[in-house]
Amino acid sequence: MQPLTGFRDFLPDACAERNYIFAKWREVAGHYGFVEFDGPVLEELDLYKKKSGEEIVRQLYEFVDKGERAVALRPEMTPTLARIVAEQHRQFRKPLKWFSIPQVFRYERPQRGRLREHFQLNCDIIGEEVPESDAELIALVIDVVRAFGFTSQDFVVRISDREFWTELLKLEKVPPDRWEEMLQAIDKSEREPREKTEERLGKLAKPVFEILEKGGESVKLNEIMGNLRMRGLADFAKIDVRIVRGLAYYTGIVFEVFDRAGKFRAIAGGGRYDQLVAQLSDNAVSLPALGFAIGDVVLGEMIRGNATARAQMEKTITSERDVEIYVVVAKEEQRGNAMAAIQQLRDSGYRVDYSLASAKIARQFRLAEQTGARFAIVFGDEWPQVGVKDLTSGKQESVPHDKVPSHLESLREP
Amino acid sequence: MQPLTGFRDFLPDACAERNYIFAKWREVAGHYGFVEFDGPVLEELDLYKKKSGEEIVRQLYEFVDKGERAVALRPEMTPTLARIVAEQHRQFRKPLKWFSIPQVFRYERPQRGRLREHFQLNCDIIGEEVPESDAELIALVIDVVRAFGFTSQDFVVRISDREFWTELLKLEKVPPDRWEEMLQAIDKSEREPREKTEERLGKLAKPVFEILEKGGESVKLNEIMGNLRMRGLADFAKIDVRIVRGLAYYTGIVFEVFDRAGKFRAIAGGGRYDQLVAQLSDNAVSLPALGFAIGDVVLGEMIRGNATARAQMEKTITSERDVEIYVVVAKEEQRGNAMAAIQQLRDSGYRVDYSLASAKIARQFRLAEQTGARFAIVFGDEWPQVGVKDLTSGKQESVPHDKVPSHLESLREP
Numbered sequence: 001m002q003p004l005t006g007f008r009d010f011l012p013d014a015c016a017e018r019n020y021i022f023a024k025w026r027e028v029a030g031h032y033g034f035v036e037f038d039g040p041v042l043e044e045l046d047l048y049k050k051k052s053g054e055e056i057v058r059q060l061y062e063f064v065d066k067g068e069r070a071v072a073l074r075p076e077m078t079p080t081l082a083r084i085v086a087e088q089h090r091q092f093r094k095p096l097k098w099f100s101i102p103q104v105f106r107y108e109r110p111q112r113g114r115l116r117e118h119f120q121l122n123c124d125i126i127g128e129e130v131p132e133s134d135a136e137l138i139a140l141v142i143d144v145v146r147a148f149g150f151t152s153q154d155f156v157v158r159i160s161d162r163e164f165w166t167e168l169l170k171l172e173k174v175p176p177d178r179w180e181e182m183l184q185a186i187d188k189s190e191r192e193p194r195e196k197t198e199e200r201l202g203k204l205a206k207p208v209f210e211i212l213e214k215g216g217e218s219v220k221l222n223e224i225m226g227n228l229r230m231r232g233l234a235d236f237a238k239i240d241v242r243i244v245r246g247l248a249y250y251t252g253i254v255f256e257v258f259d260r261a262g263k264f265r266a267i268a269g270g271g272r273y274d275q276l277v278a279q280l281s282d283n284a285v286s287l288p289a290l291g292f293a294i295g296d297v298v299l300g301e302m303i304r305g306n307a308t309a310r311a312q313m314e315k316t317i318t319s320e321r322d323v324e325i326y327v328v329v330a331k332e333e334q335r336g337n338a339m340a341a342i343q344q345l346r347d348s349g350y351r352v353d354y355s356l357a358s359a360k361i362a363r364q365f366r367l368a369e370q371t372g373a374r375f376a377i378v379f380g381d382e383w384p385q386v387g388v389k390d391l392t393s394g395k396q397e398s399v400p401h402d403k404v405p406s407h408l409e410s411l412r413e414p
Numbered sequence: 415m416q417p418l419t420g421f422r423d424f425l426p427d428a429c430a431e432r433n434y435i436f437a438k439w440r441e442v443a444g445h446y447g448f449v450e451f452d453g454p455v456l457e458e459l460d461l462y463k464k465k466s467g468e469e470i471v472r473q474l475y476e477f478v479d480k481g482e483r484a485v486a487l488r489p490e491m492t493p494t495l496a497r498i499v500a501e502q503h504r505q506f507r508k509p510l511k512w513f514s515i516p517q518v519f520r521y522e523r524p525q526r527g528r529l530r531e532h533f534q535l536n537c538d539i540i541g542e543e544v545p546e547s548d549a550e551l552i553a554l555v556i557d558v559v560r561a562f563g564f565t566s567q568d569f570v571v572r573i574s575d576r577e578f579w580t581e582l583l584k585l586e587k588v589p590p591d592r593w594e595e596m597l598q599a600i601d602k603s604e605r606e607p608r609e610k611t612e613e614r615l616g617k618l619a620k621p622v623f624e625i626l627e628k629g630g631e632s633v634k635l636n637e638i639m640g641n642l643r644m645r646g647l648a649d650f651a652k653i654d655v656r657i658v659r660g661l662a663y664y665t666g667i668v669f670e671v672f673d674r675a676g677k678f679r680a681i682a683g684g685g686r687y688d689q690l691v692a693q694l695s696d697n698a699v700s701l702p703a704l705g706f707a708i709g710d711v712v713l714g715e716m717i718r719g720n721a722t723a724r725a726q727m728e729k730t731i732t733s734e735r736d737v738e739i740y741v742v743v744a745k746e747e748q749r750g751n752a753m754a755a756i757q758q759l760r761d762s763g764y765r766v767d768y769s770l771a772s773a774k775i776a777r778q779f780r781l782a783e784q785t786g787a788r789f790a791i792v793f794g795d796e797w798p799q800v801g802v803k804d805l806t807s808g809k810q811e812s813v814p815h816d817k818v819p820s821h822l823e824s825l826r827e828p
Contacts (some may be wrong), residue, residue, distance in 0.1 A: 001461075001497045001694065004485065007454035009498050012512065015450045031760040033737045033767035033785065036429045040421035040531070041455065041517065042487075047415075063477040066521050071418065073456075083415045084423050093784060095770060098426065103455065107480050117454070125770075132770045143760065230753035280415065323447045339644035346445040346557065353447035356509060356539075356546045370507060371447065 006116030016317045018119070021296055021303075022101055024147045025121040029099040032140045034123055037098050039080035045070040047079045051249050051279055059106040061116065073105035077122040078249070078273065078291060079280065085126050085289075086281035094127030094287075115297065123270075124291030126277070131220050134253040134272065134290060135227035141257060141268055141292050142228075142236045148299070149309035155267065158240035159225070159255040162271070164218050165244065168211070172204055180248055186212075187244035216241040224253065249273040253290070259302060267302065268294035318372070325408070326368030326391075327354040330361050330380030338379040341386075341404065348405055375411075377404060420530030430731045432533070435710050435717075436515055438561045439535040443513040446554045448537055451512050453494035459484040461493045465663050465693055473520040475530065487519035491536040492663070492687065492705060493694065499540050499703075500695035508541030508701075529711065537684075538705030540691070545634050548667040548686065548704060549641035555671060555682055555706050556642075556650045562713070563723035569681065572654035573639070573669045576685070578632050579658065582625070586618055594662055600626075601658035630655040638667065663687040667704070673716060681716065682708035732786070739822070740782030740805075741768040744775050744794030752793040755800075755818065762819055789825070791818060 003009050010018055026036065045062050061073040074080060077100055085096065100122045107116060123140055125133045138157055145155050165186060169179050185200035186208060198205040221239045228237050237255075245254040254271030258264070270292020278286040303309040325345055329338045338354065345352045353371055355364050361380075368376045369391055378387035382398055388407060389396040399407045417423050424432055440450065459476050475487040488494060491514055499510065514536045521530060537554055539547045552571055559569050579600060583593050599614035600622060612619040635653045642651050659668040668685030672678070684706025692700040717723040739759055743752045752768065759766045767785055769778050775794075782790045783805055792801035796812055802821060803810040813821045 001501055003454045004456055004458060004483070007456060009454070010452035011498070011502060012449040012451050015452050018452070019450065030735070030765050031763065033765060035426040035735060036433065037426050038424035038429050038432070040417045040423070042418055042421060044418060061479075063479060065477060069418070084425070087415055088425060097767075128770050130771045136770055139757070227753065230750040231757040232754060233757070321444070321449060336644040339641065340646060343553070343645040343647070349445065351444050351447060353511075356542050356550055357544045
């Protein structure tokens, strides 16, 4: 009895780590004025076949449903966003700043450790074409990674511009229907032997490799770097035209986030896709747009592999999840009073646990310690006094039962 | 370009309502010492075919994947939980108190307004058989509904015991392979004409209707009510043996939550399923268990239909989502200082927005008001002073730029 290949069970510790990541994502997106949306986990197959690009389409988790519809588990969120925006944008002030945390799926031959699902933060700005919006989005992805405790020593955003390359393709008179193929060859050049890329590029190989070797820049790229500098974020970013991105719908600025140590492939990536809303709406609506996605898997590995980031995560999880108070019923006749107190403490917002089955006092204290509770409250002979024991220091005080909440508040404060 | 029939898009307001519901669910489950887990959205079909009962199996969202596996989008969470627990329980102290917030799916003929997906809170206690654990779980479902602002005037938990009925079936010598059929007939008796139920029950009709008319109780049911009374929750619950529940795997105490006004079917339901872990593990592991589920759809309708609950929701959403500070760039030369301040304020935890494109001052103030921001900070001629304008009162003060954070803190406090 196992989960399907490529799907994860999230036991409580793994689920807490996932929720920690989600909470930080939500928090930072909120700081930038982004609001959350969501869409269906299942969409019509056509939504992806049209525009997502070859790699996504080849790995679609598609099937035919009981109603004979061709559908797919979403491989990415951007087509859903473009669909919703094309239909609903009139009710919103532009630019839209929207984020979502979808689970996305792919179906490929199972390989060791390769998942068929993961979660992503997607952040998109719709309806704004100025380069300031590209800078805002890149600042956001930087702050999303920083929020986990990483510094400019740990990661960098490499920023590029597809127009930089399409200008060259125009100049070299490459017909537009071969542009995507050329762009993908440049995209793969870092990860493939030079000969392979030269073969793909043909007569374009020479000018492309000249640029790749000496680097490239543009007015727009410099403007974006200038904006990041004003924010104090220049150390987290650099211009690097080797970045092109694999998705077919990008039209302008593109970027990817990498760990400086080079242990992982891209942690996050995104860019401008000014034509997608128009393409998906048959030109009924045209809106410039840009966005990025960051996944939970590589980010989780990075956090667990970095002492600072890991300590921050563990501290947050413990403080938000552990039981705070364990109630010990030392005399069975006190059960009624104990239950009333448990209810009152939970109503006041404390995380409270107790032994559902009757148990010896020593066992109840052992359970209290195992839950990680800070305090045990003991209902026994002293009633109407109860014992409040600090399980860290071992110190126990006798407190009138109706003074327990204010007593706990006073202990909590420092 | 629409979502698939029965699937929802969550535009920002709908997503905020959903997240509000999820956050309250998490909060209350935490007060009871429950920890979150999750499992795959897709499972092997067999996991459900075995034990979920006829109604679930008929409506399974099943399909064959590209690898020829028979799979289904999860229709409920309990089989996944039982699968995980059967495999992993040794690493956890019993009882487990676990919750999850899965999206679940069904495929039935589309009807007006019927969804093919919804979200649920599932709370389960595994490894404890004392009736105190049934009471703890029922107290939790009561507090989950109370958390949204509902009172004992608004809802009630009807508590029953399948063993109450199986005792009768034994007494009347009904063969065990017909028990499930008899239980389902009793379950449906409230919603079907009496003649139909009589026909289903055959010779059992007379004793069953005698009980349904005069009511029934048992030692265990009275014990649970007694425990809820100790907690001060007796007004939220009553014994009602008409409740049987539709799922096949229940073995003991069962309960459903209803709105007092009778506008909806059950808001939540659950019960004890002491055999399921053993059945799904071919008797490798045997653990008593109990749980409940509450969905997002009916609960959302109830909240929107109740003035108090709705006001509480809207207040929470606004205070957690609206932009707090809008930065106005009154002089283009001040953009650098404005960007630095925006970065600093976001780093300090404020939700900050500004106009990405250059815009006239009046337009920037209009945008500030539209975002719902409490403060506008104006970067203009006064530098190194900036203007801090309270957009509620209209009052504007001139503040040294490096004193803005402490100034905002002082305004925030009351």
